[in-house]
Amino acid sequence: MKLKTLKPLYLGGKTLIEGTSFETGEQHGRELLHKGYAEVDASKDAAAVDLTETESSAKSLTSSSALAATKATTKKKAG
Numbered sequence: 001m002k003l004k005t006l007k008p009l010y011l012g013g014k015t016l017i018e019g020t021s022f023e024t025g026e027q028h029g030r031e032l033l034h035k036g037y038a039e040v041d042a043s044k045d046a047a048a049v050d051l052t053e054t055e056s057s058a059k060s061l062t063s064s065s066a067l068a069a070t071k072a073t074t075k076k077k078a079g
Contacts, residue, residue, distance in 0.1 A: 001029030004041040012051045023047040 005020045009032075016022060021041045024032070028051070032038040041047070 001026050002041045002047055003029055003032060003038040004043075005038050007037055009037055012049060014049060016049060020049065021045060021047045022049040022051060024051040 002021065002023050005016050005018055005022070008018060009016050011022065011024070021043065022038075029038070033040070
């Protein structure tokens with residue numbers, strides 16, 4: 001979903017000034033629209049920031065992956 005900031009926003013590790021075009025996921029976009037932080041950007045220009053890249057590459061945290069990370073940390077401290 002392509003949006004434009006209405007207020008300065010900190011998104012994706014960057015502060016976007018007012019009027020900056022950005023791309024985000026559908027659910028996140030709807031939330032920003034509802035809160036009044038952004039508006040739909042209908043321009044044909046490319047988005048200045050693409051937040052969808054970080055969303056798709058983020059790994060899901062599951063109980064088994066959390067347990068494995070905890071065990072690995074414990075072994076490093078013990079060793």
